[in-house]
Amino acid sequence: MSTKMEAVPDARGRFGAYGGRYVPETLMAPLEELERAYNEARADASFQKELDDMLRNFAGRPTPLQFASRLTQHLGGPRIYLKREDLLHTGAHKINNCLGQGLLAARMGKRRVVAETGAGQHGVATATVAARLGLECTVYMGTEDMERQRLNVFRMRLLGAEVIGVDAGSKTLKDAINEAMRDWVTNVHTTHYLLGSVLGAHPYPAMVRDFQSVIGKEARAQILQAEKRLPDWLFACVGGGSNAIGLFNDFLDDDDVKMVGVEAGGRGAGIGEHAARLAAAKGFSGAKPGVLQGTYTYVLQTLDGQVSTTHSVSAGLDYPAVGPEHAWLADRGRAEYTAVGDEDAIEAVKTLARIEGIIPALESAHALAELMHRAPKMKSDQLVILNVSGRGDKDMEILARYV
Amino acid sequence: MSELATEANTVQTRIGRRFEQLARSGELGLVAYITAGDPSLGATEKIVLAAVEAGADVIELGVPFSDPVADGPTIQRASERALRGGTTLAGVIDLVKALRKKTDVAIVLFSYFNPILQMGLEAFASRAAEAGADGVLVTDMTPEEAGEHRTIMRTHKLDTIFLAAPTSTDQRLKLIADASTGFLYIISRTGVTGAKESLPEELPAMVRRARKFTSLPIAVGFGISLPTQVTVLGGIADAVAVGSALVAEIETATSEVLAATAVAQRIRLLKNAAQRGISRRDASL
Numbered sequence: 001m002s003t004k005m006e007a008v009p010d011a012r013g014r015f016g017a018y019g020g021r022y023v024p025e026t027l028m029a030p031l032e033e034l035e036r037a038y039n040e041a042r043a044d045a046s047f048q049k050e051l052d053d054m055l056r057n058f059a060g061r062p063t064p065l066q067f068a069s070r071l072t073q074h075l076g077g078p079r080i081y082l083k084r085e086d087l088l089h090t091g092a093h094k095i096n097n098c099l100g101q102g103l104l105a106a107r108m109g110k111r112r113v114v115a116e117t118g119a120g121q122h123g124v125a126t127a128t129v130a131a132r133l134g135l136e137c138t139v140y141m142g143t144e145d146m147e148r149q150r151l152n153v154f155r156m157r158l159l160g161a162e163v164i165g166v167d168a169g170s171k172t173l174k175d176a177i178n179e180a181m182r183d184w185v186t187n188v189h190t191t192h193y194l195l196g197s198v199l200g201a202h203p204y205p206a207m208v209r210d211f212q213s214v215i216g217k218e219a220r221a222q223i224l225q226a227e228k229r230l231p232d233w234l235f236a237c238v239g240g241g242s243n244a245i246g247l248f249n250d251f252l253d254d255d256d257v258k259m260v261g262v263e264a265g266g267r268g269a270g271i272g273e274h275a276a277r278l279a280a281a282k283g284f285s286g287a288k289p290g291v292l293q294g295t296y297t298y299v300l301q302t303l304d305g306q307v308s309t310t311h312s313v314s315a316g317l318d319y320p321a322v323g324p325e326h327a328w329l330a331d332r333g334r335a336e337y338t339a340v341g342d343e344d345a346i347e348a349v350k351t352l353a354r355i356e357g358i359i360p361a362l363e364s365a366h367a368l369a370e371l372m373h374r375a376p377k378m379k380s381d382q383l384v385i386l387n388v389s390g391r392g393d394k395d396m397e398i399l400a401r402y403v
Numbered sequence: 404m405s406e407l408a409t410e411a412n413t414v415q416t417r418i419g420r421r422f423e424q425l426a427r428s429g430e431l432g433l434v435a436y437i438t439a440g441d442p443s444l445g446a447t448e449k450i451v452l453a454a455v456e457a458g459a460d461v462i463e464l465g466v467p468f469s470d471p472v473a474d475g476p477t478i479q480r481a482s483e484r485a486l487r488g489g490t491t492l493a494g495v496i497d498l499v500k501a502l503r504k505k506t507d508v509a510i511v512l513f514s515y516f517n518p519i520l521q522m523g524l525e526a527f528a529s530r531a532a533e534a535g536a537d538g539v540l541v542t543d544m545t546p547e548e549a550g551e552h553r554t555i556m557r558t559h560k561l562d563t564i565f566l567a568a569p570t571s572t573d574q575r576l577k578l579i580a581d582a583s584t585g586f587l588y589i590i591s592r593t594g595v596t597g598a599k600e601s602l603p604e605e606l607p608a609m610v611r612r613a614r615k616f617t618s619l620p621i622a623v624g625f626g627i628s629l630p631t632q633v634t635v636l637g638g639i640a641d642a643v644a645v646g647s648a649l650v651a652e653i654e655t656a657t658s659e660v661l662a663a664t665a666v667a668q669r670i671r672l673l674k675n676a677a678q679r680g681i682s683r684r685d686a687s688l
Contacts, residue, residue, distance in 0.1 A: 012547065022516055022543045024473040026568035026593050028575060168479060169469065181472045186594035188570060291517045291543065292470060304491040305521030306469040 001255045005334070008325065013202020016331060018324035021201040022291045026185050034192075035203040037108045042210070047103065054099045055214065058132060059089045061096075063215075065222035065385070070355045077375035078233070078382035081226070083219050083247065085389050086360060092390030093215060093243045094125035094196060100211035102129035105192035112136040112187065113194040116180040118145055118173035118239065119316035119363065120152025121390055122196030127161035137161040140179040144171040145315045152394050170309040173239075173319045177293050197240025198323035201294030205324050212246025219385055220250050227383055234259045236387040237367040238337065239275070239316045241323035243389035248335060258336070261326060262370045264312030265339035271300065275310040277322040278330045278337035289327070297324040313342035313398065314362035316390075344369040346402045349392055361390035362398065414560050416537040417509035418585040421460050422620040422641060431633065431677035432642030434622050435459035435670060436513060438481035438650055440467055440490025444498045446659040453663035454649070455508045458674035460642065461586075461622075462502075463540065466495050466514035473515075473542045475597030477647040480654065492518040492527070496534045503535030511538040511564060511585075524552060528559040538562030538585045546582035553582060564588055569609055573616075580617035587617055588644065590625045598648045599626035602635060610639050630676035637677060645673060 008015045021031060041047040055061040064087065068080045085093040105113055113135050117123030123139040130137035139156055143165040146153050156163050169175040177199075184193040198205040198212075223231050234251060236244035238261040251257040263284075266274035271286035277298040280287055286308055290299040300308045300320040312318040329335040340348075345362055348369035353359045360368060364387065371386055378384075392399070425432045435454045439447050451462055467485035471478060492514065499510055512531055519527045519541065531539065539561050544552065546565060556563045562585030567576055570593060580587060589610060592603045610621055623636055624644025636643050649666050656662035 020548055021545065022548055023545070024542055024568070024590075025545055025566040025575075025579070026570050026590060028545050028547075028568075029570040029572055168483075174470065178470050178472050182475070182595045185473070188593050288521070290520055291515075293472065294543075299517070301517070301521070303521070304493065305518035306486060307517070 002253050003255050005252050008328065009202060009206050013206070015205070015325045015328035018295070018297050018327040019202060019205055020296050021294065022296065023201045023294045024185060026188065027201070030188050031201055031203070033108070037104060038203055038207050041104055041107060047107065051100055051103055054103070055096065059095045059099060060087060061214065062218045063087050065219055065226065067226065068356050071352065074355050075372060075375035077378040077380065078384045080371070080375070080384045080386060081223060081231070082358070083215060083385055083387045085215060085243065085387060086358065086364070086391035090121070090125045090128050091393060092121040092125065092361065093212060093246060094122040095128065096214055096246070097196065097208050097211040097242060098122070098125040098129040098194060101192070101194045102133050102135065105135060105194065106133050108192065110190060110192040112138070112191045114138045114140070114180050114183045114191055115194045115196060116173060116176035117141050117196065118176070118318060119314065119361070120145070120149040120156070120394060121316060121361070123161070123163070124152050124155050124159070126194050126196070127156040127159035130161065131159050138183065139163050140166050140176040140183070142166050142171040142173060142175050145173065145176070148398055149315055149394055150397065172310070172315065174307065181293065197242040198245050198325060199240045199293060199295060199321065205295065208242050209245045209249060209325060212242050213249040215243065215246035215387065216248060216250035219247060223383065223385060229383070230254055230257055231383040231385045232256065232258060233382065233384040235262065235367045235371045235384060237262050237317060237363045237389060238322060238326060239319050239363060241326045243387050245323060245325055247385070247387045252334065259334070260370060261335055261337045262367045263337060263339040264314055264317035264366060265341040266311040267342055272309050273311050274339060275300070275312045275318050275320065276339035277320070278326060279339040282338055284339055292321045295324050297327045298322050313345060314366065316361070316363040317366060338370055340366045340369040346399065348372055349399060350403060358388065359392035360388050361392050362395045364389045416560065416562050416585060417507065418461060418511070418537045418562050421509050422586060425460060425641065431637045431640065432460040432620070432622070433458060433670060433674050433677055434461040434463060434624065434642050434644035435649055436463040436465055436644060436646030438465040438467055438478060438485055439495040439498055440485030440488050441481040441650065441653060442484050443488050444490060444494055446662065448498060448501055449659055450653060450663045450666050451502055452505060453667040454670050455506050457667035457670040459508065459670050461509045461511060463511045463513040463644070463646070464495055464499065466492050466512060466518055468515040468518060471515065473595055475595040475647060477651050477654065478596050481650045492522055496530050499531065499536050500534040509537045510535065511540055512536050513540045514542070516541050516544050524555045528555045528561060532559035532561055536561060538564050540564040540566070540588065542566070546578045549582060566590055567613055569593055569603070569605060573612065576613055577616045580613070580619065583617070583619055586620040586622050586642065587613060589613055589621055589623045591623050592626055594625065596625055596647050598628035598651065602632050607639050630672050633673050633676040634679070643673070643677070
């Protein structure tokens with residue numbers, strides 16, 4: 001069955017009540033300029049052609065949709081397919097969006113890009129694309145994340161990017177975004193802010209979704225070829241939510257395709273212990289609609305509107321807000337959101353490594369852990385696509401402490 | 404000008420009255436920003452009263468926020484200190500009430516949107532107005548998102564001040580001017596708050612461009628800290644807004660009393676330059 005969902009966002013960048021544009025005035029004209037440039041590029045066949053060529057020949061698309069026969073057998077439930085974004089150049093889905101925005105920045109005549117990064121995957125992808133396109137690149141990264149993702153810091157520097165540590169607040173992704181926004185507001189004439197997820201002010205949530213929707217487009221064609229039908233379930237992890245929306249987007253009108261977004265349950269359900277914004281039904285506390293970093297969405301915060309700290313073993317999910325489109329999908333019940341704790345995510349990494357020979361990123365392992373909980377109760381004729389959004393090479397130092 | 408703005412302009416707050424007095428005396432106004440609760444709300448009360456005594460015409464009370472994306476390091480650190488001390492928006496409104504018993508100075512609440520949103524727009528507006536605040540400036544809110552905000556603030560006779568930036572197009576300047584009451588706040592440069600040595604060359608042209616769209620008084624802020632900058636602006640703007648320079652005095656002072664004295668001294672210095680500067684009406688602009 002198919003129900004056409006309305007096109008979102010609307011002209012004001014709203015996904016239902018969520019989204020919008022809450023920024024200092026200095027950024028309004030640049031956001032309008034970006035929106036215009038993006039709309040023009042989207043309608044321009046030569047831009048699409050150039051992007052497609054880069055995705056294929058530089059990033060390594062299409063990625064396989066692999067039938068995980070041993071995992072399927074091991075869990076004894078549904079037939080599980082893995083969308084292998086981990087095989088992309090730089091090791092995660094992030095490069096899909098970086099190539100799109102990088103080409104757009106060059107088209108807009110910007111000589112420099114700034115980016116934030118949590119796990120370092122978006123930073124590495126941005127540094128890579130900047131090198132490929134000949135753009136200057138500065139990446140902001142929380143000092144706690146620099147410590148736990150040291151290898152990615154080195155990779156970015158090797159690629160010629162300047163990496164600036166951010167020591168404010170919780171020293172993680174949120175604080176890196178604040179600092180990237182401050183850089184952008186200061187250098188707005190020469191610089192494009194290459195935001196890495198479906199966050200921020202309009203048009204970022206829609207634009208990043210569009211650049212990531214290649215994941216779901218491919219997966220749809222691939223599953224139809226392999227199984228002659230659509231999947232029953234999609235699983236993806238949700239930090240800001242770009243890999244999840246990238247997978248979900250092409251299936252939103254297919255009512256029978258159920259979607260599960262998995263957030264970071266961290267080490268407990270109390271505020272400050274987790275990064276679960278939409279999984280309140282599972283007992284995680286502290287999330288309410290609010291405004292953070294340009295958009296109206298669910299935000300983990302105190303009663304008087306101060307943004308709270310978060311915890312996750314996975315730097316890429318360790319963020320107090322969620323993409324506004326996910327907030328909208330959650331409210332409408334179109335996608336289900338849940339959360340998985342640190343320990344279960346680490347167990348999931350081990351399982352996939354030993355059973356399928358794939359070491360997933362800790363972020364992606366959250367989605368896998370949720371699937372592992374549910375699979376034994378699911379029927380064997382069910383079809384599941386799990387997005388392996390990134391590879392786990394970056395997590396070796398963290399994993400070494402647990403495995 | 405929109406019907407909404409015209410209607411709102413008929414309600415005059417202490418802000419409008421003060422700017423009328425300044426216009427009559429041909430004097431450049433001084434808008435003083437202080438982060439409320441840095442290091443405590445009690446200290447802020449003393450510092451504000453000293454600032455008023457020293458000649459500040461409008462007080463902007465900064466509501467500390469965990470993620471101040473529009474602020475440079477000085478005000479970021481002040482916000483962190485204030486939050487560590489347990490400052491909340493409700494506490495800042497109580498501070499307005501306490502100040503109102505002692506001074507008739509115009510007071511603007513200067514905040515990011517989320518704390519206001521969480522209190523609720525209506526609850527915030529009624530409590531702020533009852534406490535004696537005169538206006539509200541929300542750093543991360545532009546006229547496009549401000550429909551409900553403006554209606555509610557107007558109902559409670561609070562001025563809505565919006566920021567204009569060097570990147571604002573003419574179309575945006577008109578939108579901002581129409582949404583603003585009390586005064587229009589022009590950001591002097593692209594960037595975050597923080598003291599700078601010089602003024603951007605394009606600033607006079609920017610102010611002239613804004614005047615095409617509004618008869619409201621114009622305050623210029625971001626990066627203003629020195630008497631020489633104030634003297635130059637005397638020929639251009641109706642007021643200067645000074646923030647980080649005052650907050651830095653509070654940060655380095657070793658006691659509340661010394662902080663209040665240092666802020667007062669800095670304001671006297673700037674106000675002195677403002678009084679001696681070329682008034683806008685005398686200048687051939």
